[in-house]
């Protein structure tokens with residue numbers, strides 16, 4: 001069991017810890033709203049030479065920075081450990097050796113300080129990231145969670161009630177960006193590199209498939225990636241910039257179309273896009289346009305809160321506390337933890 | 344009253360926690376199964392404290408095996424120890440994993456502690472043990488079983504203890520003067536970690552670094568440097 005039911009509570013100062021992939025992050029959140037500090041130590045530079053996240057390299061880096069970052073976060077927040085009222089931590093999904101370091105620190109803190117421990121699903125964290133900056137998020141919310149590891153559309157009807165409307169059957173959208181960038185020799189991380197090239201290119205130069213555009217909320221990006229690779233072998237190749245623009249256009253088309261369809265079907269009162277790929281400006285613009293046309297407010301987190309961070313974990317922990325949930329000190333890391341409803 | 348120390352180890356297939364005061368072990372708890380390390384390590388320590396009637400807040404320091412060993416377990420122990428020390432405002436005391444293992448063989452002129460390092464290697468070092476504790480005779484290093492057999496021959500044999508000794512016993516037991524202890528002695532006891540820790544200089548928790556004895560690249564490509 002990862003949670004016990006207790007009387008609902010509302011921690012004033014909550015510490016958030018995140019270490020599920022390639023960023024280590026520590027945040028202190030006050031009253032569920034005021035982010036006193038949200039420090040993120042990114043490992044992107046470390047993984048660049050490997051062209052992807054290497055688990056052992058990631059875990060070594062997490063271990064090195066976790067405790068110093070905690071100290072720095074407390075100093076910057078002007079908080080002593082004894083002032084904390086709860087600890088929220090990502091306990092999955094993610095790289096098991098990385099997730100467990102955050103969980104180990106969190107349970108030690110919670111146990112010694114005698115405060116509640118709250119295990120948070122990383123995806124749940126992304127879902128709540130939008131609430132950190134917007135106080136006017138009306139439910140139901142339909143959120144596109146899109147990153148290097150995930151692509152799914154989730155509906156939230158009340159806090160803690162989530163329904164996964166669809167997810168990817170193969171590659172995540174961010175993964176497709178990385179693979180295409182690699183094939184084009186653009187380097188790692190692929191998202192920003194492809195986006196930069198796409199800005200100079202013409203998206204109408206090459207028509208690429210929009211996989212499963214008509215089929216519900218399920219995604220598939222591996223066919224699109226293959227189409228790019230096949231085109232690279234053809235004699236009448238378009239330029240790298242045009243190819244990036246055409247590829248990005250196809251991905252964005254699929255993401256926007258499906259998110260809006262889900263929003264209409266769920267009668268959503270808010271749409272959000274969260275996760276690392278949400279930082280892609282083409283996606284942001286197209287989603288804004290589509291939401292404006294549909295008359296549904298778009299409330300996405302700002303760039304800094306799209307990528308992995310501990311403030312969103314603290315916020316999700318605060319919501320779980322108010323639902324009367326806390327985790328036992330036997331909390332485990334769950335590398336494949338699915339997103340499931342809390343109520 | 345002598346100082347209260349906690350000992351932690353989860354660098355191998357087993358995990359162990361203990362509370363030690365002076366030369367006495369107040370409580371010790373452990374288990375088999377590397378996949379349960381995270382689940383039980385800290386709760387078991389809380390349990391040890393309540394069963395022995397001491398408060399973790401009174402710890403003078405936290406001793407932890409700092410490697411070599413399973414990378415994931417090594418990091419888990421270190422982050423737990425560092426975080427405990429950060430909260431309690433106390434130092435940590437790193438203990439070499441092979442030395443902690445050698446403590447399982449009291450009073451021997453030559454103990455060879457050998458951990459299974461996977462990838463066809465063992466991490467091993469040679470110690471002399473006695474009532475005063477453990478004296479190191481060689482540095483920790485990675486060996487293939489054949490290399491270790493060669494080293495054992497040059498050392499004139501010894502008592503072998505640890506998962507590496509058990510796994511490669513067919514190769515190692517051929518060396519004259521070698522005796523291999525059964526698997527039950529291959530389990531590191533956290534009480535030994537705490538007792539060995541008493542002799543280690545206290546360290547700021549943020550200065551505690553693991554001894555991997557293998558680069559992350561080797562883990563990635565599976566080749567020796």
Ligand SMILES: [Zn+2]
Nearest residue numbers: 122147275308
């Ligand atoms: Zn994420």
